[in-house]
Amino acid sequence: xxxxxxxxxxxxxxxxxxxxxxxxxxxxxxxxxxxxxxxxxxxxxxxxxxxxxxxxxxxxxxxxxxxxxxxxxxxxxxxxxxxxxxxxxxxxxxxxxxxxxxxxxxxxxxxxxxxxxxxxxxxxxxxxxxxxxxxxxxxxxxxxxxxxxxxxxxxxxxxxxxxxxxxxxxxxxxxxxxxxxxxxxxxxxxxxxxxxxxxxxxxxxxxxxxxxxxxxxxxxxxxxxxxxxxxxxxxxxxxxxxxxxxxxxxxxxxxxxxxxxxxxxxxxxxxxxxxxxxxxxxxxxxxxxxxxxxxxxxxxxxxxxxxxxxxxxxxxxxxxxxxxxxxxxxxxxxxxxxxxxxxxxxxxxxxxxxxxxxxxxxxxxxxxxxxxxxxxxxxxxxxxxxxxxxxxxxxxxxxxxxxxxxxxxxxxxxxxxxxxxxxxxxxx
Amino acid sequence: xxxxxxxxxxxxxxxxxxxxxxxxxxxxxxxxxxxxxxxxxxxxxxxxxxxxxxxxxxxxxxxxxxxxxxxxxxxxx
Numbered sequence: 001x002x003x004x005x006x007x008x009x010x011x012x013x014x015x016x017x018x019x020x021x022x023x024x025x026x027x028x029x030x031x032x033x034x035x036x037x038x039x040x041x042x043x044x045x046x047x048x049x050x051x052x053x054x055x056x057x058x059x060x061x062x063x064x065x066x067x068x069x070x071x072x073x074x075x076x077x078x079x080x081x082x083x084x085x086x087x088x089x090x091x092x093x094x095x096x097x098x099x100x101x102x103x104x105x106x107x108x109x110x111x112x113x114x115x116x117x118x119x120x121x122x123x124x125x126x127x128x129x130x131x132x133x134x135x136x137x138x139x140x141x142x143x144x145x146x147x148x149x150x151x152x153x154x155x156x157x158x159x160x161x162x163x164x165x166x167x168x169x170x171x172x173x174x175x176x177x178x179x180x181x182x183x184x185x186x187x188x189x190x191x192x193x194x195x196x197x198x199x200x201x202x203x204x205x206x207x208x209x210x211x212x213x214x215x216x217x218x219x220x221x222x223x224x225x226x227x228x229x230x231x232x233x234x235x236x237x238x239x240x241x242x243x244x245x246x247x248x249x250x251x252x253x254x255x256x257x258x259x260x261x262x263x264x265x266x267x268x269x270x271x272x273x274x275x276x277x278x279x280x281x282x283x284x285x286x287x288x289x290x291x292x293x294x295x296x297x298x299x300x301x302x303x304x305x306x307x308x309x310x311x312x313x314x315x316x317x318x319x320x321x322x323x324x325x326x327x328x329x330x331x332x333x334x335x336x337x338x339x340x341x342x343x344x345x346x347x348x349x350x351x352x353x354x355x356x357x358x359x360x361x362x363x364x365x366x367x368x369x370x371x372x373x374x375x376x377x378x379x380x381x382x383x384x385x386x387x388x389x390x391x392x393x394x395x396x397x398x399x400x401x402x403x404x405x406x407x408x409x410x411x412x413x414x415x416x417x418x419x420x421x422x423x424x425x426x427x428x
Numbered sequence: 429x430x431x432x433x434x435x436x437x438x439x440x441x442x443x444x445x446x447x448x449x450x451x452x453x454x455x456x457x458x459x460x461x462x463x464x465x466x467x468x469x470x471x472x473x474x475x476x477x478x479x480x481x482x483x484x485x486x487x488x489x490x491x492x493x494x495x496x497x498x499x500x501x502x503x504x505x
Contacts, residue, residue, distance in 0.1 A: 077445050078445065079443065079444065079445035082470075083466075142473070142476075142482075143473070145470060145473070146466040146469035146470050146473075147466060147470065150466075
């Protein structure tokens with residue numbers, strides 16, 4: 001690989017904690033939870049009735065009276081709203097914030113052609129597909145909207161963002177379930193390293209808290225069902241009472257930029273994307289391999305590419321979905337990958353506070369790693385009252401932890417047995 | 429009958445997000461009101477719904493202005 005280095009110069013976040021990077025981060029560090037009873041439809045007949053919804057200014061998702069609620073009208077007109085599924089709406093908003101944060105708004109051909117977009121999603125416009133299927137069934141093909149297909153296609157998040165900002169470089173999209181966001185960042189960094197672009201908007205977006213999405217994951221027995229009356233207690237990675245993941249929604253987009261390019265324009269730099277590893281389990285469609293074997297190899301590969309000594313990793317943002325099997329496997333794999341150094345490391349699962357953002361998970365968690373490096377503070381694992389296993393890792397229960405963060409690792413594992421691991425490090 | 433233009437205008441304003449003053453009979457959906465081919469399909473669907481008529485595909489092709497739409501609708505309701 002070339003010696004071109006890739007750094008993060010912008011971050012945009014739409015999350016269940018808040019709209020916006022700083023509001024989300026502040027609430028995460030304060031130990032707040034974005035969970036609640038689902039209010040976009042009546043979840044009474046669902047085994048899981050709770051989720052981490054984005055707070056909307058309209059009141060949805062607990063957004064009433066929240067100064068950091070998400071206001072779609074600040075980004076798109078009512079006409080545009082009808083053309084896009086909500087996963088695209090979240091991507092547009094997060095991309096706007098990321099671009100604004102980076103200050104990179106090229107108006108010349110070269111700048112625009114050297115800037116690309118790679119935003120993925122786990123399932124894309126699932127709710128639009130569901131609603132349209134109902135319309136088709138009840139009213140026939142003449143009632144199907146001409147905007148149905150472009151609102152549901154996963155790569156239309158990248159398409160819409162590129163049109164909005166005139167970014168004419170590589171336009172790509174990732175679909176690797178819950179590893180999507182991490183793959184988008186890793187692959188985008190490689191496009192920059194390879195010289196195909198100088199700047200990439202990379203990340204993920206997801207919005208499937210609808211009847212079909214919840215019913216589907218419930219049927220797969222992947223979701224928490226024991227905490228419907230205490231939503232904030234439901235996502236509890238590593239705790240002995242955990243019983244499945246809790247769905248989140250939102251988007252996170254990073255502006256990745258070639259280091260010299262960023263330096264030349266005096267851009268603020270959060271961290272360097274220095275390592276990326278990706279593997280497959282070849283084991284089962286939904287269950288992780290024994291001992292998170294595939295995740296282990298992804299971590300080792302990311303460490304190797306990063307060129308840093310593993311003892312420089314101070315913090316791991318775990319995949320940690322709060323499922324009985326996955327959490328322990330990953331923790332064991334981290335201990336194995338880091339050996340003696342594991343006892344000096346901290347690892348938390350921010351899914352305890354924002355839920356599982358599926359295709360956006362790897363992106364928002366990488367953003368949290370970058371912010372941990374910026375502020376030298378590590379977000380907590382909420383609800384970790386009684387760990388179900390012994391580990392030498394500090395799992396940062398309940399409260400954020402101040403401490404040196406020289407480099408951080410973000411893990412993301414997805415259905416289908418797909419694994420991605422990223423290493424971010426501080427830039428001095 | 430006389431309110432067909434007003435009802436068409438209302439749909440156009442809502443669907444295309446345009447100022448009502450611009451929605452005159454001579455206005456071209458594409459050239460004057462900023463519509464694209466997908467907007468046109470959606471507009472026709474909205475006309476069908478509002479006036480409870482069916483506008484065949486070959487007729488849809490010939491509807492280019494607000495006046496075209498009004499004329500066709502008046503002839504079929």
